[in-house]
Amino acid sequence: MRAMTIPKPGGPEALVWSEVPDPRPGPDEVVVDVRASAVNRADLLQRQGHYPPPPGAPAYPGLECSGVVSEVGSQVTGWAVGQAVCALLAGGGYAERVAVPAGQLLPVPAGVDLVDAAALPEVACTVWSNVVQLARLAKGETLLVHGGGSGIGTFAIQLGVALGATVVVTARAGKHARLRELGAAHTVDYREQDFVAEVHRVTDGRGADVILDIMGAAYLPRNVAALATGGRLVVIGMQGGRKGELDLGMLLMKRASVHATALRSRPLDEKAAIVRGVREQVWPLIEAGTVRPVVHARARMADAADAHRLVETNDHVGKVLLTT
Template identity: 50%
Template sequence: MADLPKLMKSIAIREPGGPDVLEPAQIETPTPGHGEILIRVAAAGINRPDTIQRMGLYPPPPGAPATPGLEVAGEVVAAGAGVTRWQVGDKVCALVGGGGYAEYCLAHEAHALPVPKGFSMVEASALPETFFTVWTNVFERGALKPGETFLVHGGTSGIGTTAIQLASIFGSTVIATAGSEEKCRACEKLGAHAVNYREQDFVEEVKRLTGGRGADVILDMVGGDYIQRNIQAAATDGRIVSIAFLNGSTAEVNFMPVMLKRLTLTGSTLRPRGIEEKAALAAALEAKVWPLLDAGRVKPLIDKVFPLEQAADAHTLMEKSSHIGKIMLTL
């Protein structure tokens, strides 16, 4: 740590509000504790929870940095006591509890993964938050199996583009909703049947595409009136997994179809989970998904890259919802 600066560049949230409350700040460079590594950040991902935190609606969990940012990639520059896997100089990407919008960021060693073969740091930093989220919700909670039909809303978001690729490569039929012809074409290019929700009723389209069966697993980040419509679109024994509520978390719902179709309604958040849970997710991804990344069979879509100092512009783009894939920061 002797050759590292005492202070580092970061992005601070001046007060709860719009993108303009994000501003450059100098803060103390963190020191890794037991089981932690310190990463010199080359790139960091922008995720929807970052914007919610900025608005004051999603506070960091206890012990997490106030600096936003949930995924990074870079070089290990220091390791705390008890670290066995990583050494100074290793190139990694990592899921973090916060602190990604900065020159240096702490990560638990078990939440870091090697940069896949041939990946740039920007591409590597686009992986952790989205791939951890998709894996735990689609393949663990949703238990998606080969041959089943998977419906994902927000098909061109970072989560959506990841979910389409993984569900397709593991043998499922994928249907994705999106809000423009350009976005629908992007979903189709990734392997999904696309439904333009502004022009088509996704419930009717799912029924049509499945011969009346419906979707076995639905990944929803919309909420609101989609809660009832997802129940209508689900197949018998279907699983509906909620991970966000862009249109609100309350709705008037008829639960009779839940009983009659034996549906499972579930959901999860990732950030507050414990070290062991996240470590188990990292291990599952490394065993089952990282070989696909190394082979070039799956790759994150990058919409736009901003320098760290332009984090406010990156948040503005995120909130326009015009992006296709991930929005990134570089240092």
């Protein structure tokens, strides 16, 4: 088969579409003939040499895919050759075929195109596990989402609204109209506005109950300042650095909490539990049309370098997909 290899870390030109050995399924795995994958920030970091795949994962980038089951391991039940699926991966999505632990498979939701389904697994599992499972976002609460125009952001807006929350997002001004269409009640231009002041303004001084943050260190003090009493800050990215100052006094005064999580490195049983939760609680929302994949562009997988350049500009809204 062909897969996207990285002979030497570097810029987008480091991606090389190469002939590689076909995957073989383990007893608890299936092989998926890939129809599409999606570009995630982790792929850019891996290409640069900063985010190697966990032990045992394929060396190729790609944290999600959609396609058709072509082989089934000897101990797998509930899945059959020919089924249309999408999958959460630890790597290997930028390829024509990939072996997937059966616990990380999802059926393609009714009403969703097979290619567009590749936009769902990583964002659905990330947002649900952090906003719902960990932070326990409830009806009537306020959710602040940083990076509202990203794949994570566009999904978090829709899921937050579906759960009955008021969603505030930070994003470039040019993306605000689209994010309001997705359900964001308030949009903040992070380059021109103070998101702490804006959050307190739109909540009558109360603050955000849950904050989903991709920035890390650069936003840490302000995120704590933006939290409501009993608020929950969940950090899922470090685009703004890894070391920041935490005001424990303010955290204690607000009886608030800070969590930091990662998905790719979790054990298989934890990933399987998240996938089950997503299938039970999120897939019905997608099939009802309440939550939908947001796809900015499609590119051929052989042209993944161009897709990486697009994502690096931050000009996109939603996901950029790669098709075989």
